[in-house]
Amino acid sequence: MVKYINRIVGKDAIRLNKMMTSFIEHESIVTTRKHAKRVVERFDQIVNTAKRQGVTPDAYRVYQKTLNDLPNSVKKIQEILLPRYQSRNGGYARMLRLEPRLGDNAPQAVVEMVDGNKEYKFWMAARVVARLRQQGLPVDSKTKAQVQQVTQGSPERADKFEEAVKEMTERFYPVPEKIQGSGPLPKKAGSGGKGYKHCPPPKML
Template identity: 40%
Template sequence: MTKTVNFRKLGRPSAHRQSLLRSLVTSLVKHENIQTTWAKAKEAQKHAEHLITMAKKASPKNNRRDLAQGMIFEPKSTLKKVFEVLLPRYSQRRCGYTRVLRLPPRYGDNAPQAILEWVDGSKDTRFHMTAKAVGVALAHNRDLHPMTQVNMEKVLMFRKNGRQEFDQLVEKAKQEELTRLQEEYKSEKEIEEKPWKRGDRVPLPKYV
């Protein structure tokens, strides 16, 4: 009977693979997000989710804290952040503490790239991208796309003080887009009013 393998081997033996995943999760705890290959990000995501679950179940009556400590390097600093920063952040969440986002393939070997990040963290990519999308839509007086509305609900559901921070980012994105539109309009006006001569160089658009 063929045995089913429920994890990626990542081209490494067991000990090397476990060390790699511990290193990735340690970097994730320290820096809030990491960029790596898609396969490594998906495997490290499992360990990061398991780390938070273990930390939530930790108590003086069991060994969950010791198990969580064995899942990362530099436990004196990283484990302290897990219990003092990450656990309060995810106290209302039952699961889904991390997110994996695809990136363009890596130049050279065309390996699939990805970003692994903590949800509701300081470097939450979806939170910032959604705020920018809302700000651009408001600057153009457009209705929000249904997917943008869904993303707004997701990023604000469990984030503490999320609405205030989100509104600030939206206003910043709106002002940046209005400034860009004004500069673009001014540039087009100058091009229209300029007395062109044969052989003059045509300026490229600002967004190129």
């Protein structure tokens, strides 16, 4: 593999093209942090190119070097992504760190589009709030800060967040009693009222 400044060639280029095509289609991917940084940088380049040049031959050459599924990807860029990021000057994607991958312990990250339909941080914050509400617990200061960050002080984003909390409640916590850690352990037959199975004393030899 040969690397140049701001240029990726060889197998890394093929892998990056596949990731970029999948990222534009699904608006979020999970990969290693090294590749996640490349996806964020390349996505900013694609959106800025689309803003400046649209679907001109020069812009199409950039798309051709970066994307595999050109017709569908270019169509989504022009019809969905450009109107979404028209008022934004940069930072169209964000990278969130995850726990290391099992097996090789490689550092992982999730890459998601800003203001996209699948904001990882947005939905995870909604899930935490849904669990706390079902448990009857107050929302801690750290979670409040995350909610403020994902809603950005916008009433529309706040309404969308409440809808996400309801969806997370219905999907993961429909019955408060079944939330792990929300109550005492269930009683079992022969436990004498305790939360564990009764075991007879060992026989003395």
